[in-house]
Amino acid sequence: MGNRGxxxxxxxxxxxxxxxxSLAVLTSCGDGxxxxxxxxxxxxxxxxxxxxxxxxRDDEDCAAEALALCAxxxxxxxxTVADSEVSKINGAGGAxxxxxxxxxxxxxxxxYYGAVSEGKFDVTIGGVSALWDFSSDTEDRAxxxxxxxxxxxxxxxxxxxELSGNRVRLKDPATRxxxxxxxxxxxxDKMAEYxxxxxxxxxxxxxxxxxxxxxxxxxxxxxxxGIRNPLPASxxxxxxxxxxxxxxxxxxxxxxxxxxxxxxxxxxxxxxxDPATGFPARTDLAGIxxxxxxxxxxxxxxxxxxxxxxxxxxxxxxxxxxxxxLVKTDGTVITTGDVNYEPVSxxxxxxxxxxx
Amino acid sequence: MTxxxxxxxxxxxxxxxxxxxxxxxxxxxxxxxxxxxxxxxxADVRITVDGALYGVYPIGEAREIVVQGNYENRIVIxxxxxxxxxxxxxxxxCPGKDCVHHAPIRLGGQSIVCLPNRLSVEITGGERDxxxxxY
Amino acid sequence: MTHSHTDDAPPAAxxxxxxxxxxxxxxxxxxRAVTICAALAAVAFSLSYIENLIPLPIPVPGVKxxxxxxxxxxxxxxxxxxxxxxxxxxxxxxxxxxxxxxxxMFYALSGGILAVxxxxxxxxxxxFSVVGVxxxxxAAHITGQILLASLIVKNAAIFTSxxxxxISSIIAGAIVGLIVYLLLRALPRAIFRxxxxxxxx
Numbered sequence: 001m002g003n004r005g006x007x008x009x010x011x012x013x014x015x016x017x018x019x020x021x022s023l024a025v026l027t028s029c030g031d032g033x034x035x036x037x038x039x040x041x042x043x044x045x046x047x048x049x050x051x052x053x054x055x056x057r058d059d060e061d062c063a064a065e066a067l068a069l070c071a072x073x074x075x076x077x078x079x080t081v082a083d084s085e086v087s088k089i090n091g092a093g094g095a096x097x098x099x100x101x102x103x104x105x106x107x108x109x110x111x112y113y114g115a116v117s118e119g120k121f122d123v124t125i126g127g128v129s130a131l132w133d134f135s136s137d138t139e140d141r142a143x144x145x146x147x148x149x150x151x152x153x154x155x156x157x158x159x160x161x162e163l164s165g166n167r168v169r170l171k172d173p174a175t176r177x178x179x180x181x182x183x184x185x186x187x188x189d190k191m192a193e194y195x196x197x198x199x200x201x202x203x204x205x206x207x208x209x210x211x212x213x214x215x216x217x218x219x220x221x222x223x224x225x226g227i228r229n230p231l232p233a234s235x236x237x238x239x240x241x242x243x244x245x246x247x248x249x250x251x252x253x254x255x256x257x258x259x260x261x262x263x264x265x266x267x268x269x270x271x272x273x274d275p276a277t278g279f280p281a282r283t284d285l286a287g288i289x290x291x292x293x294x295x296x297x298x299x300x301x302x303x304x305x306x307x308x309x310x311x312x313x314x315x316x317x318x319x320x321x322x323x324x325x326l327v328k329t330d331g332t333v334i335t336t337g338d339v340n341y342e343p344v345s346x347x348x349x350x351x352x353x354x355x356x
Numbered sequence: 357m358t359x360x361x362x363x364x365x366x367x368x369x370x371x372x373x374x375x376x377x378x379x380x381x382x383x384x385x386x387x388x389x390x391x392x393x394x395x396x397x398x399a400d401v402r403i404t405v406d407g408a409l410y411g412v413y414p415i416g417e418a419r420e421i422v423v424q425g426n427y428e429n430r431i432v433i434x435x436x437x438x439x440x441x442x443x444x445x446x447x448x449x450c451p452g453k454d455c456v457h458h459a460p461i462r463l464g465g466q467s468i469v470c471l472p473n474r475l476s477v478e479i480t481g482g483e484r485d486x487x488x489x490x491y
Numbered sequence: 492m493t494h495s496h497t498d499d500a501p502p503a504a505x506x507x508x509x510x511x512x513x514x515x516x517x518x519x520x521x522x523r524a525v526t527i528c529a530a531l532a533a534v535a536f537s538l539s540y541i542e543n544l545i546p547l548p549i550p551v552p553g554v555k556x557x558x559x560x561x562x563x564x565x566x567x568x569x570x571x572x573x574x575x576x577x578x579x580x581x582x583x584x585x586x587x588x589x590x591x592x593x594x595x596m597f598y599a600l601s602g603g604i605l606a607v608x609x610x611x612x613x614x615x616x617x618x619f620s621v622v623g624v625x626x627x628x629x630a631a632h633i634t635g636q637i638l639l640a641s642l643i644v645k646n647a648a649i650f651t652s653x654x655x656x657x658i659s660s661i662i663a664g665a666i667v668g669l670i671v672y673l674l675l676r677a678l679p680r681a682i683f684r685x686x687x688x689x690x691x692x
Contacts, residue, residue, distance in 0.1 A: 042436060049435070209491035217487065228414065228491035239400050239412045243486055254490045289490055366672040370616075371623030378630050378661055385654030407645025451592040467648040469640055472594050476646035 230287025
């Protein structure tokens with residue numbers, strides 16, 4: 001009798017149970033994320049992709065509000081927006097303009113880095129940078145006429161900025177402000193401040209690769225920020241060269257000569273201009289990543305370091321105890337300060353292994 | 357005696373054992389795999405052709421990669437928010453185009469292959485536990 | 492063309508006749524086998540075509556719901572292992588020529604052959620029923636295909652889809668098995684006459 005099998009009813013129940021079990025297993029292997037999914041908002045701002053990810057709360061509004069704040073600052077600080085504070089200063093023809101506290105603070109930082117870099121970092125490069133176009137996708141981006149650059153060069157010089165309290169004046173009416181090299185960081189700081197004020201305990205701000213970690217990572221582990229390979233992508237190249245670990249509310253910013261560039265007649269023109277020449281800075285650095293408390297400093301430092309070149313940059317970074325990772329165009333990686341850097345290892349058979 | 361070829365009962369003890377064993381195997385396999393099967397925006401897209409590494413690209417950056425082998429595959433990485441980000445094969449010259457018909461992949465561990473072109477596109481990572489990328 | 496009923500013959504002779512495995516050499520048996528094979532192959536092909544119309548957003552190339560196996564499985568139980576092979580291969584060849592393309596055809600052949608072998612073995616073991624045989628067949632099919640795919644692409648990444656696919660193949664196999672069971676039950680007994688001699692109704 002046993003060979004004949006199981007009775008009809010048992011058979012039926014067994015099949016149903018088995019099917020149900022299979023379905024249960026199938027559905028449980030869903031999108032894997034049983035934990036609360038972080039809220040992430042992304043927007044195209046500052047001519048790049050900006051995102052805010054909030055891990056610690058269900059409050060969607062925080063992330064959206066932070067991005068709205070970003071857009072707000074963009075309107076205030078962009079030289080291409082007609083009624084921004086920067087445009088007002090630029091268009092004042094040498095007269096005094098009153099700006100908001102934040103903009104004044106930003107200008108103060110800009111002046112600081114101008115001085116520290118001995119002019120290598122200069123936010124009055126607007127007259128020259130307006131001649132260059134690195135953002136459009138057109139095939140025929142061209143280097144501007146050297147004579148045009150020469151004509152605009154005299155207007156460059158951060159000593160032209162006269163700042164007292166909230167009043168700003170450009171001594172040379174031809175001088176133009178371009179805060180592109182420092183605004184992202186400044187805005188990221190403001191966004192981080194906002195989130196912290198709102199009581200967010202764990203969040204991540206990413207403004208086109210400029211990272212600010214807010215609070216502590218969930219679970220207590222340090223934040224791990226991967227450094228994208230600053231050298232051009234090639235067959236078999238790794239996506240990241242390594243990662244840095246940071247804790248708390250910290251900025252991890254990068255400047256590189258391969259982020260925005262174009263090639264014309266065999267010459268490569270990248271977007272970090274040397275204020276002394278009006279042309280892309282000649283440097284042996286492909287990229288540098290610095291870990292700083294404030295992102296505005298991070299931006300100023302990294303932009304400055306690219307223009308300084310690896311040797312002078314190292315000196316500055318070591319002297320000021322700044323944790324950083326420098327990548328030279330020949331692929332050499334140098335670290336400074338007590339940066340918690342972990343390079344990516346590639347095993348012999350080409351397998352990509354990010355762990356030790 | 358001609359009942360030899362008749363089906364008999366649809367479910368027997370041996371069947372249940374077989375099915376249970378296979379299910380257990382599959383569940384164990386699924387558990388092993390799902391360690392990496394998490395949505396991770398720090399993941400990489402790893403492309404191999406004929407076993408050799410062709411390139412590794414971050415999943416967070418929108419990209420279009422054209423792979424030339426015996427045939428051509430056009431792989432598109434669509435970056436964006438969690439629910440938008442995905443990797444798919446947008447076009448191919450291989451016969452059958454199973455790779456194109458394949459659903460887009462999003463999670464670590466998932467992969468799309470093109471057999472005629474010996475191509476494999478997989479999403480790695482989640483293991484590296486990277487929170488963000490700076491560039 | 493009818494033969495006389497021979498149940499007057501002594502039981503020993505009868506038993507002896509049945510014990511000797513007779514090759515289906517008589518014209519009638521051959522015609523029967525060919526006809527049934529052809530009919531089943533046609534059914535398999537149609538099912539295959541219908542399956543092809545339903546786009547499955549699922550991992551591995553060449554993986555389908557496997558409903559065409561209803562015909563293969565039925566062939567296995569009605570006519571035997573060789574018929575099952577014939578039906579399956581015929582179906583794959585036809586489908587390959589008509590709509591799936593050469594590459595997919597070779598790929599499907601590998602999985603199909605493996606599946607039939609598995610089903611024959613499972614059936615021979617005699618402890619499994621239709622459902623078990625079917626499940627075993629589809630599990631073997633998908634495992635074989637993934638293995639082959641990973642070898643072709645020289646990358647093991649595709650194995651990550653095996654667990655889920657295995658589960659779905661179990662379910663599909665069980666459903667196919669049940670359908671075939673009901674099908675076989677509904678078929679007239681005459682269809683199962685094979686080696687037992689020229690008894691007719």
